Amino acid sequence: MRYTIRVNGRRRVVESDADTPLLWVLRDDLRLTGTKFGCGIAYCGACTVHLDGVPARACVTPISAVGTAAIVTIEGIGRSEWGRRVKSAWLDLDVMQCGYCQAGQVMSATALLAKNPRPTDADIDEAMSNNICRCCTYTRIRAAIKRAAGLPAGDTREADHE
Amino acid sequence: MNSDDASLLRDPPRSAPSPPARLSRRAFLTASVTAGGGLLLTLHLPAAARAAGAPAGRPASAEINPFISIAPDGIVTIMAKNPEIGQGMKTTLPMLIAEELDVEWKNVRAKQAMLDPIYGPQFAGGSVGTPLNWIPMQQVGAAGRQMLIEAAARTWNVPLAECDAAKGLVRHRPSGRALPYGTLARKAAALTPPELDSVTLKNPRDYTIIGKFTGGVDSARVLDGDRLFGIDVIVPEMSYAVYEKAPVFGGRVVRANIEEIRALPGVRAAFIARGSAPDAAIEMGLVDGVAIVADRWWDAEKARRKLRVEWTAQHRPRQSTQAFEQEAARLMQGAAHSILRRDGDVDAALARAAKVLKASYSYPFLAHATLEPQNCTAHAKPDGSVEIWAPTQNPGAGARLVARTLGIDPGKVKVHMTRAGGGFGRRLQSDFMVEAAMIAQRTGRAVKLLWDRTQDFHHDAYRPAGFHAFTAGLAASGKPVAFRDHFVTFAQNGRVASSANLPRDHFPAGYVPSLEFSQSLIQLDVPTGPMRNPGGNALAFAFESFIDELAHAGGLDPLALRLDLYGPPRVLPTPPSQGGLRIPPFDTGRVRGVLELVARKSGWSRRTALPAGTGMGLAFYYSHFGYVAEVVKASVNPDGTPRVHKIWAAVDIGRQIVNPAGAYNQVQGAVLDGLGQALHLLITVENGRIVQGNFDTYHLLRMDEAPPVEVHFLLSDNEPTGLGEPALPPVLPALCNALFAATGTRIRSLPINRLHSHGTTT
Ligand code: FES
Ligand code: FES
Numbered sequence: 001m002r003y004t005i006r007v008n009g010r011r012r013v014v015e016s017d018a019d020t021p022l023l024w025v026l027r028d029d030l031r032l033t034g035t036k037f038g039c040g041i042a043y044c045g046a047c048t049v050h051l052d053g054v055p056a057r058a059c060v061t062p063i064s065a066v067g068t069a070a071i072v073t074i075e076g077i078g079r080s081e082w083g084r085r086v087k088s089a090w091l092d093l094d095v096m097q098c099g100y101c102q103a104g105q106v107m108s109a110t111a112l113l114a115k116n117p118r119p120t121d122a123d124i125d126e127a128m129s130n131n132i133c134r135c136c137t138y139t140r141i142r143a144a145i146k147r148a149a150g151l152p153a154g155d156t157r158e159a160d161h162e
Numbered sequence: 163m164n165s166d167d168a169s170l171l172r173d174p175p176r177s178a179p180s181p182p183a184r185l186s187r188r189a190f191l192t193a194s195v196t197a198g199g200g201l202l203l204t205l206h207l208p209a210a211a212r213a214a215g216a217p218a219g220r221p222a223s224a225e226i227n228p229f230i231s232i233a234p235d236g237i238v239t240i241m242a243k244n245p246e247i248g249q250g251m252k253t254t255l256p257m258l259i260a261e262e263l264d265v266e267w268k269n270v271r272a273k274q275a276m277l278d279p280i281y282g283p284q285f286a287g288g289s290v291g292t293p294l295n296w297i298p299m300q301q302v303g304a305a306g307r308q309m310l311i312e313a314a315a316r317t318w319n320v321p322l323a324e325c326d327a328a329k330g331l332v333r334h335r336p337s338g339r340a341l342p343y344g345t346l347a348r349k350a351a352a353l354t355p356p357e358l359d360s361v362t363l364k365n366p367r368d369y370t371i372i373g374k375f376t377g378g379v380d381s382a383r384v385l386d387g388d389r390l391f392g393i394d395v396i397v398p399e400m401s402y403a404v405y406e407k408a409p410v411f412g413g414r415v416v417r418a419n420i421e422e423i424r425a426l427p428g429v430r431a432a433f434i435a436r437g438s439a440p441d442a443a444i445e446m447g448l449v450d451g452v453a454i455v456a457d458r459w460w461d462a463e464k465a466r467r468k469l470r471v472e473w474t475a476q477h478r479p480r481q482s483t484q485a486f487e488q489e490a491a492r493l494m495q496g497a498a499h500s501i502l503r504r505d506g507d508v509d510a511a512l513a514r515a516a517k518v519l520k521a522s523y524s525y526p527f528l529a530h531a532t533l534e535p536q537n538c539t540a541h542a543k544p545d546g547s548v549e550i551w552a553p554t555q556n557p558g559a560g561a562r563l564v565a566r567t568l569g570i571d572p573g574k575v576k577v578h579m580t581r582a583g584g585g586f587g588r589r590l591q592s593d594f595m596v597e598a599a600m601i602a603q604r605t606g607r608a609v610k611l612l613w614d615r616t617q618d619f620h621h622d623a624y625r626p627a628g629f630h631a632f633t634a635g636l637a638a639s640g641k642p643v644a645f646r647d648h649f650v651t652f653a654q655n656g657r658v659a660s661s662a663n664l665p666r667d668h669f670p671a672g673y674v675p676s677l678e679f680s681q682s683l684i685q686l687d688v689p690t691g692p693m694r695n696p697g698g699n700a701l702a703f704a705f706e707s708f709i710d711e712l713a714h715a716g717g718l719d720p721l722a723l724r725l726d727l728y729g730p731p732r733v734l735p736t737p738p739s740q741g742g743l744r745i746p747p748f749d750t751g752r753v754r755g756v757l758e759l760v761a762r763k764s765g766w767s768r769r770t771a772l773p774a775g776t777g778m779g780l781a782f783y784y785s786h787f788g789y790v791a792e793v794v795k796a797s798v799n800p801d802g803t804p805r806v807h808k809i810w811a812a813v814d815i816g817r818q819i820v821n822p823a824g825a826y827n828q829v830q831g832a833v834l835d836g837l838g839q840a841l842h843l844l845i846t847v848e849n850g851r852i853v854q855g856n857f858d859t860y861h862l863l864r865m866d867e868a869p870p871v872e873v874h875f876l877l878s879d880n881e882p883t884g885l886g887e888p889a890l891p892p893v894l895p896a897l898c899n900a901l902f903a904a905t906g907t908r909i910r911s912l913p914i915n916r917l918h919s920h921g922t923t924t
Contacts, residue, residue: 017427024460028402033394034387036583038533039615043857046533074387087385094377094823097831098248099384100533100583106385125866132857134533134584135248136834137827138868 008076018064045131074103097135191355201347236344247585250824262303289786289884392553402459413473428461498680506676511644515635534583538598541608547574553582560592623691626662640716652686702891760812764793777903788888838863
C-alpha cells in the first residue's frame with residue numbers, strides 16, 4: 001500500500017503494509033531514527049511521537065491509522081517554542097544518562113506543557129509515568145519540566161561538598 | 163581485556179581503591195603533523211601493557227589514532243577511548259586531558275575511539291574508568307601543553323620559564339606576547355614529547371574544567387535525534403536481521419519451516435545456524451537458532467512470528483524458581499557443602515550468647531533490561547574481514563569471540579563502539595555481536611541484527627537469585643559475638659555461577675569474633691552474569707537488613723551498632739593490586755565519615771519524632787572502592803505498598819569529583835535503580851524458560867514512584883575512584899529497614915511488591 005503522511009511538516013510517501021507500525025516506517029523507511037524502540041507494546045514510551053499534538057506510541061500505531069494527522073518526531077520538535085524550551089532545560093540540567101529514553105521523554109514533556117503550561121507535581125506524574133527511564137533520570141526530568149515552564153525547580157542535586 | 167581485567171568486572175574487589183595506575187614509564191607519546199598543519203599526539207603503550215590491556219590481539223592499526231589533535235583553528239579533538247553507556251566517560255576522560263592541556267572546554271570535541279590496542283584497556287565495567295585513567299589522561303594532556311609552550315618559546319627565542327599556557331594560548335610573561343595553540347601546533351609537532359612520568363600536574367586549586375558542572379558531550383545531539391546508538395546505525399546496502407533462539411537454554415534446532423519463511427514478503431534469507439559449543443548458552447556465545455534476513459526489520463520480525471521451530475528436549479529435568487526455592491529450603495536444613503571462612507568457634511559463641519537470632523533471606527533473578535534492546539550491525543567483506551558496529555561495554559571480548567567463533571584472524575575484526583542505550587553489565591556479554599557477525603558472514607552482506615523486547619528478556623545473563631540462612635548471637639550489651647551465614651547459591655560447569663559468589667571478606671567478616679560463611683550449591687541451566695554492582699546488588703540487602711535486625715534485637719541504634727562494629731578510624735592492611743589497579747587500604751574512618759554525614763543530613767537522630775507509620779532506615783555498603791551510606795524515609799500506602807518519601811546518600815569516592823553533573827546523575831540513578839529492584843523486579847523460571855517477557859510484567863520504576871534523592875559527597879584525601887556502581891546497594895536494605903521502622907514488618911524476600919504486582923508470582 002502507498003501512504004502519504006506528514007512528518008515534521010513535510011509530505012512523505014511510503015510504500016508499506018497496512019499493519020506496519022509507524023515506528024518502523026519512521027526508523028527504517030524514512031531513516032528518522034531519533035524515535036526509539038523499547039518494548040513494542042506501548043509500555044515504555046521510547047517511541048513517543050505527536051499526532052496532531054497528542055503524544056502517541058508509534059510502536060502500536062499502524063501506518064494505516066495515521067491518516068492526515070500531522071506527525072512530529074524528536075527531529076522536528078525543536079521547531080516549536082515549547083519543544084525548544086524543553087530541550088534547552090534538558091541540557092541546562094544535564095538530565096540524561098544513556099539518553100535512549102529521552103526522545104520519548106521530551107515528546108511527552110512538550111505535549112504536557114503545550115496543554116498545561118504550569119503543571120503540578122501530580123500533573124507531571126500523570127503525564128510522564130508512561131515513559132520509562134531505565135537509568136532513572138526522573139528527578140531531573142521533573143526539575144527540567146519545571147524549569148522549561150519557568151517554575152521553581154527545587155534543584156535535585158544538593159551540591160554542598162563536605 | 164585480559165583475565166585480570168575480567169575479574170574486576172565479575173568480582174569487583176571488595177577491599178579496594180587508590181593510588182591509581184600511572185602510565186608505565188615505557189608508555190610514550192609521539193607527535194606528528196596533520197595534513198592541515200595541526201598537531202597529533204599519539205600514545206604508545208609498551209608491548210606488555212598492550213598485551214595486558216588490549217582486547218583483540220590485533221596489531222596497532224595502520225590508521226593514526228591520536229589521543230589529541232589540535233587543528234590550526236584551535237579546535238582540539240580528544241579521543242574518548244572507552245565505550246559510552248550513560249556512565250559519562252565520553253565526557254569525563256576528555257575533561258581530564260583538556261584540564262591539563264589547558265584549553266577551553268568549548269573548543270574541545272570528544273570523539274569516540276574505535277577498538278584498538280593503542281588505547282590500552284577499553285571497556286565499561288567495574289567502576290574503574292576513573293581510577294584507571296585519572297592520572298594517565300592528565301599526563302597526556304600535560305605533555306601536550308608542555309610541547310606547545312616549548313614551541314612558543316622557540317618561536318620567540320625566549321627561555322621556557324618565562325612562558326605560560328592557559329585557555330589555549332601560550333603567553334610570554336615579560337613581553338605580553340601570546341600565540342594560540344592552533345598556530346603553534348605545526349611547530350610543536352616537530353618536537354619530541356616529554357616522558358609522561360616527568361610532567362608536572364596542576365595544583366587542583368587551578369582547575370578550570372575538572373570539578374566543574376559539565377553536561378554530556380553528546381546530549382544536544384541525542385535531543386536532536388541524531389544517529390548515535392547502535393540501533394541507529396545505517397551502512398550502505400544494509401539488510402535487517404532477526405535471530406530466533408530456543409526458549410529453554412541450551413536447546414538445539416531439530417527442524418524449522420525455513421522454506422515457508424523464505425517465501426514471505428521482503429525476506430532475503432532464512433537459515434538454521436548451529437551453536438558453537440554445548441555450553442554456549444551458559445557462556446553467552448553463539449547458540450543454535452534460525453536467522454531471518456529481510457529488507458526491513460519489520461518484515462524480518464513478522465516472518466519470525468510465523469516461524470515454527472522444533473527444539474531438542476533438555477538434558478535435565480526442566481528447572482523452575484519454585485523448585486530452586488524448595489531445594490534451597492532443603493539444603494539450609496542440612497550441613498553446608500563447603501566452608502568459605504571460619505573465625506573462632508561459632509557454636510560455642512552461640513551457646514554463650516545472651517540472645518540468638520535466626521532469619522532467612524532471599525532475592526530473585528533479575529534481568530538487565532537495557533532500554534535499547536540488544537543489537538549489532540556487521541558487514542562481512544569479500545576479503546574475509548568483518549566490520550562491526552556495536553553498543554558494547556566490552557569490545558575486545560566481543561572481537562575475540564567473533565574471531566574464534568567465525569574462525570577468522572582476530573586482526574580481521576574491526577569494532578566501532580556506538581553509544582549504548584544503557585549497559586548495567588548486559589553489554590559485557592557479546593552474544594549479540596557474534597550473532598550479527600555470523601549472519602553477515604553466512605549471507606555475505608551487511609546486516610543489522612535487532613532483538614525484540616521479549617527476546618531481550620528471554621536471553622540475558624541474569625543477576626543470580628540467592629538464599630541466606632543467618633544465625634547470630636548477641637552479648638548482653640547487644641553487640642554481635644557470633645555470626646553465621648549458610649549461603650545457598652548456584653553452580654554451573656562445576657563452579658559457582660558468574661556473579662553468584664559470596665566473598666570471604668564480606669562484612670561483617672573480620673568484625674565479629676566468631677564467624678562462619680558456608681555455601682551450598684544448586685545446579686543451574688540459566689546463564690548468569692554481572693549486573694551493576696555484581697554481588698553487592700544482592701548481598702547488601704541480605705546482610706544489611708540482618709544487621710538492622712540485630713540492632714533492634716539488641717536494643718541498639720542501627721547507626722551506633724555499625725559505628726561500633728567498624729570501630730575507631732584505622733587503615734586495614736593493603737591487599738595486593740588487581741587488574742592493573744593498586745588496591746588502596748580499607749579505611750574505617752571513611753565508613754564513619756559517610757555514616758555520620760548521612761545521619762546529619764537526614765535528621766536520623768530525630769527519627770523518633772516522625773509521625774506513626776513513617777520510618778527511617780539506614781544502610782552502608784563498601785564496593786568498587788566507594789564508601790556509601792544511605793537513609794530512606796518511607797511509609798505504607800493504604801493498599802499495603804510502600805511509599806518512599808525521600809532518600810539521602812552520602813558518598814566518599816575520594817578528594818575530587820571530576821564532573822559533578824555526571825556524579826550526581828550516577829548516584830541518583832543508581833539509588834532509584836536499586837529502589838525499583840527492591841520494590842518490583844523479579845525474573846522467574848518455569849519449565850526451564852524465563853516467564854517475564856516485557857515491561858508489562860517487569861515493572862521498572864516510573865516517574866510517579868521516584869522520590870527526591872539528596873546526594874552529598876564527602877571529599878576525603880584519597881585518590882578519586884569510580885561511581886557507576888557503589889551507590890546502588892545500600893538503598894535496598896535502607897528501604898526495608900525503613901519499612902520495619904514504620905510498620906514492624908521485616909522484609910526478608912524481594913521484591914517487596916511481589917504479591918501486589920500483577921506479574922507472575924511463584
Ligand atoms: S516502544 Fe513504543 S511504548 Fe515502548
Ligand atoms: S537516560 Fe537511559 S533510559 Fe533514560
